Amino acid sequence: MHVLEQSLPRDLRDLRRGIRRRTIYQHTVRSDRTTLAYIERVTTEGAEVRTLAEVADRIIVFDRDLAFVPFSDEPHRALRIQHPALVRLLARHFDEAWARAVPVHPERVPLRTPVVTSDPQRTILQAVVGGETDESIARRLGMSRRSVAEHVRRVSERLGSNSRAQLGCLIATSGLLSGLLSGLLEA
Known part of the structure; x- marks a missing residue:
C-alpha cells in the first residue's frame, strides 16, 4: 500500500x-x-x-x-x-x-499531461547559466536527467545555440529569466 x-x-x-x-x-x-x-x-x-x-x-x-x-x-x-x-x-x-x-x-491539474510550471523551467535555465550539468540539475529538482536534457535541448534549439557555454550566455543575456518561460519550453 x-x-x-x-x-x-x-x-x-x-x-x-x-x-x-x-x-x-x-x-x-x-x-x-x-x-x-x-x-x-x-x-x-x-x-x-x-x-x-x-x-x-x-x-x-x-x-x-x-x-x-x-x-x-x-x-x-x-x-x-x-x-x-x-x-x-x-x-x-x-x-x-x-x-x-x-x-x-x-x-x-490534468492527470494525463505532466504539468511544467515556470518555476522548474526557470530553475533549470538558471542552473544552465550557473554551469551545472543535467545530472546535478535533475538530482536537485527530483526529475529525470532525460527530462532536464529535453528542456535544455528545446531552449538551445530556440536560441540557436551550438554549445552548452553559448547556451548559458544566451540565456543570461536574452532576458528569458525575467519573463515567463512556458511559451519557450512548451512549443
Whole structure:
C-alpha cells in the first residue's frame, strides 16, 4: 500500500479535529495520480498544499514549539527539536519556502499531461547559466536527467545555440529569466 494511502485516514481525522496542515511537495508530484488523489482528499478537508521545484528536506513543525527532522537513512526515526531558537529557524525556513511555492489545485491539474510550471523551467535555465550539468540539475529538482536534457535541448534549439557555454550566455543575456518561460519550453 502506498504511504499516502496509509496516512490518509489519520490525516483526515486530524484535519477534522481542526489541526491546520500545510505541506510542500516538489513540482514533480503534479503528474503523480496517487499523490494528486491524496492532495484532493486532504485539501477538501482544509489542508493547504503547494509545490516547489527544488528537493526540500522534510521537516515537521508543531505549533512553532516542537519540530522533527526525520533521519534519511531510518524512515521511522526523527530528531526531536525543542530548543526555541532552532524551532524558530526551521519554521522560518518553511515559511520562506511556502512563500515561493505554487498552490496545488488538483481539480485543475490534468492527470494525463505532466504539468511544467515556470518555476522548474526557470530553475533549470538558471542552473544552465550557473554551469551545472543535467545530472546535478535533475538530482536537485527530483526529475529525470532525460527530462532536464529535453528542456535544455528545446531552449538551445530556440536560441540557436551550438554549445552548452553559448547556451548559458544566451540565456543570461536574452532576458528569458525575467519573463515567463512556458511559451519557450512548451512549443
